[in-house]
Amino acid sequence: MMLFKTIKFKMTLWYVVILGIILSCFSLFLYVTLADSLYKGVDNKIRTMAEIVVSSTRSPLGAGTSMADLDQVMTEHFGIRPLGRFIQILDESGRIGDRSTNLRDVQIPISVQTMKAASKGIITFETVQVMGKYSLRVVTMPIIENEKMIGIVQVGSSLEGVEEALQQLLLILLIAVPALLLVASAGGLFLANKALKPVDAITQIARRIGSGDLSQRIRIKRVNDELGRLASTFNEMIAKLEKSFRQVKRFTADASHELKTPLTILRGEVEVGLKKKRGVKEYQQILASNLEEINRMSRIVEDLLTLSRADMGELTMEREEIELSALAREVWRDLRLLAKKKRIQLKFMDNGFTGVEGDPLFLRQLILNLTENGLKYTRAGGEVAVRVKGDRDQGVVRLLVTDTGVGIPQKDLKRIFDRFYRVDGARSRETGGTGLGLSICQWIVQAHEGRIAVESKVGKGSTFTVTLPMKD
Amino acid sequence: MRILVVEDEKKVASFLKKGLEEEYYAVDCAYDGEEALFMVEANDYDLILLDIMLPKINGLEVLKGVRQRGLAIPVLMLTAKDSVEDVVKGLDAGGDDYLTKPFAFAELLARVRALLRRKERGPAGELRVADLVLDPVTHMVRRGGQEIDLTAKEYALLEYLMRHANRVVTRTMISEHVWDYHFDPMTNVIDVYVNHLRRKIYLDSSQQLIHTVRGVGYMLQDRG
Numbered sequence: 255m256m257l258f259k260t261i262k263f264k265m266t267l268w269y270v271v272i273l274g275i276i277l278s279c280f281s282l283f284l285y286v287t288l289a290d291s292l293y294k295g296v297d298n299k300i301r302t303m304a305e306i307v308v309s310s311t312r313s314p315l316g317a318g319t320s321m322a323d324l325d326q327v328m329t330e331h332f333g334i335r336p337l338g339r340f341i342q343i344l345d346e347s348g349r350i351g352d353r354s355t356n357l358r359d360v361q362i363p364i365s366v367q368t369m370k371a372a373s374k375g376i377i378t379f380e381t382v383q384v385m386g387k388y389s390l391r392v393v394t395m396p397i398i399e400n401e402k403m404i405g406i407v408q409v410g411s412s413l414e415g416v417e418e419a420l421q422q423l424l425l426i427l428l429i430a431v432p433a434l435l436l437v438a439s440a441g442g443l444f445l446a447n448k449a450l451k452p453v454d455a456i457t458q459i460a461r462r463i464g465s466g467d468l469s470q471r472i473r474i475k476r477v478n479d480e481l482g483r484l485a486s487t488f489n490e491m492i493a494k495l496e497k498s499f500r501q502v503k504r505f506t507a508d509a510s511h512e513l514k515t516p517l518t519i520l521r522g523e524v525e526v527g528l529k530k531k532r533g534v535k536e537y538q539q540i541l542a543s544n545l546e547e548i549n550r551m552s553r554i555v556e557d558l559l560t561l562s563r564a565d566m567g568e569l570t571m572e573r574e575e576i577e578l579s580a581l582a583r584e585v586w587r588d589l590r591l592l593a594k595k596k597r598i599q600l601k602f603m604d605n606g607f608t609g610v611e612g613d614p615l616f617l618r619q620l621i622l623n624l625t626e627n628g629l630k631y632t633r634a635g636g637e638v639a640v641r642v643k644g645d646r647d648q649g650v651v652r653l654l655v656t657d658t659g660v661g662i663p664q665k666d667l668k669r670i671f672d673r674f675y676r677v678d679g680a681r682s683r684e685t686g687g688t689g690l691g692l693s694i695c696q697w698i699v700q701a702h703e704g705r706i707a708v709e710s711k712v713g714k715g716s717t718f719t720v721t722l723p724m725k726d
Numbered sequence: 727m728r729i730l731v732v733e734d735e736k737k738v739a740s741f742l743k744k745g746l747e748e749e750y751y752a753v754d755c756a757y758d759g760e761e762a763l764f765m766v767e768a769n770d771y772d773l774i775l776l777d778i779m780l781p782k783i784n785g786l787e788v789l790k791g792v793r794q795r796g797l798a799i800p801v802l803m804l805t806a807k808d809s810v811e812d813v814v815k816g817l818d819a820g821g822d823d824y825l826t827k828p829f830a831f832a833e834l835l836a837r838v839r840a841l842l843r844r845k846e847r848g849p850a851g852e853l854r855v856a857d858l859v860l861d862p863v864t865h866m867v868r869r870g871g872q873e874i875d876l877t878a879k880e881y882a883l884l885e886y887l888m889r890h891a892n893r894v895v896t897r898t899m900i901s902e903h904v905w906d907y908h909f910d911p912m913t914n915v916i917d918v919y920v921n922h923l924r925r926k927i928y929l930d931s932s933q934q935l936i937h938t939v940r941g942v943g944y945m946l947q948d949r950g
Binding site for chain 1: 735737738741742744745748779806807808809827828829830831832
């Protein structure tokens with residue numbers, strides 16, 4: 255049975271067992287203490303009464319005291335004639351002398367042992383059965399005069415009331431304890447159920463997530479208890495998983511799209527080209543176009559490889575002292591020709607000490623990517639400026655690449671460093687980028703403990719700012 | 727048969743146009759979603775080849791736009807998105823067929839033929855009127871077993887007429903389905919081509935199949 259293996263069953267079982275033990279101990283204690291105190295109360299009463307009777311028989315009135323006198327003595331001592339008390343006076347040989355009227359023709363039995371004890375002056379308490387039915391508590395007290403027993407006083411009290419009370423108590427306990435345990439186990443099961451319900455919910459959701467549905471969340475009612483915290487931790491974990499899954503999925507989809515486009519072109523152009531005989535010029539055009547696509551694919555594959563190596567931590571950064579302005583100047587020189595071809599003014603400025611620590615190859619690629627990007631999105635007649643500034647007060651070197659290009663809409667700014675993210679949604683590849691350049695830039699900057707930021711206005715242009723720690 | 731190619735990747739659009747034109751289709755290209763919707767409204771296409779990832783308006787939205795305008799043009803989705811979800815989304819948005827990139831050009835042509843055939847509810851294979859037979863796969867035209875050599879436009883015109891055999895075809899219909907965007911409706915080019923075609927398929931002993939419907943257009947009919 256599954257039920258017996260559940261935590262709620264075990265919890266309830268433990269709870270009921272412990273409660274049962276406690277209740278049983280309490281009941282036992284209650285019963286024993288009460289019984290003891292009740293019996294002692296009876297003993298005390300009959301003893302007191304016996305003492306009074308003994309002292310009254312020893313009074314100047316002598317042995318000839320009658321029962322009527324006894325009654326009077328009782329009334330004097332207790333205010334009323336005690337009911338349910340039986341008094342019997344015997345002479346020294348054990349013959350019954352006087353008896354209280356309520357005894358009628360019944361005798362309180364006296365054993366030989368008790369007689370012997372009385373003759374030695376010892377008081378005996380005993381419980382006897384009278385007429386088989388009623389228990390009687392009897393005290394046997396010798397009347398001693400001049401160190402000689404001259405008679406015996408026996409006072410008995412019915413135990414009916416005490417026994418009835420104890421029996422009733424036992425009955426109550428025997429019914430109440432199991433009933434209480436039953437109620438407690440139902441309540442315990444209910445509480446455990448209630449407390450563990452979120453756990454069941456978590457299990458079910460985890461199962462659904464296991465089958466691939468990461469959009470599931472646990473609905474949390476109480477945030478601050480243990481299970482609420484567990485549920486919210488769980489939710490946070492799923493959210494993170496979902497986010498990274500979505501990123502991977504998007505990246506894979508994007509990467510496959512970027513690689514499939516050149517493949518489609520290659521295949522389509524070649525197939526259409528082969529459909530019939532064509533002139534040399536047409537073949538040359540097809541081959542040239544094919545080469546372009548092959549180059550694009552190699553670039554994408556190379557960039558992807560760089561990024562995946564970076565992700566795996568397989569790329570090692572050199573740590574050299576580098577003058578960033580010198581590196582930027584080199585890039586500027588290399589790109590001047592390209593800028594001239596596109597009729598874009600490419601400017602370079604540097605200012606202050608620009609020493610940083612880093613990998614010259616990667617930093618060069620960073621500057622190259624950013625500057626090429628600027629050239630790509632700037633129309634003829636525009637301007638791209640590369641500036642390198644040292645800021646000694648803040649201990650940083652800043653690289654700013656500003657263009658007067660098309661700009662980036664506000665909503666795209668955040669995602670512009672994402673892999674394969676393209677601003678217009680169009681995979682307008684005319685610009686020739688792989689869609690990975692800025693992702694690589696971001697990785698290079700982060701590997702140098704720097705920051706990269708972008709500011710842009712649509713139609714006006716963009717500024718990329720790289721901040722690297724200065725090397726003293 | 728006139729086809730609209732909607733594809734933002736210029737090179738893909740270019741080889742599609744070239745390859746389809748070599749199969750005697752009239753082809754126009756649209757490079758973004760807005761342009762595509764504009765072209766669809768302005769012209770009467772027999773088929774649309776539609777990319778999904780497009781600038782301005784994406785392909786699925788274009789498709790919805792086309793269907794909202796009550797146009798039942800067959801649409802062949804042509805995209806790099808190849809997951810089952812994407813295929814389902816594309817077909818449910820109103821696409822008639824789905825081909826993932828990169829594709830074999832021969833398969834594309836077969837699917838284009840299938841969609842056009844479905845549109846006309848015609849049987850697969852050859853088109854036949856009297857003893858005139860046209861094979862849309864091999865582009866072979868024969869009359870009474872004798873092969874007839876036609877130019878690309880003549881072939882396209884004949885195929886259109888044969889697909890609408892026994893029905894009147896207006897000059898506007900011909901200009902919209904046989905010629906592309908660059909056709910000038912003020913000329914009598916259609917009449918000239920019809921006359922050329924008439925002459926070529928009128929072999930000595932046979933009957934005339936292309937009839938002029940005065941003031942309206944033409945009709946291809948076997949009047950025995």
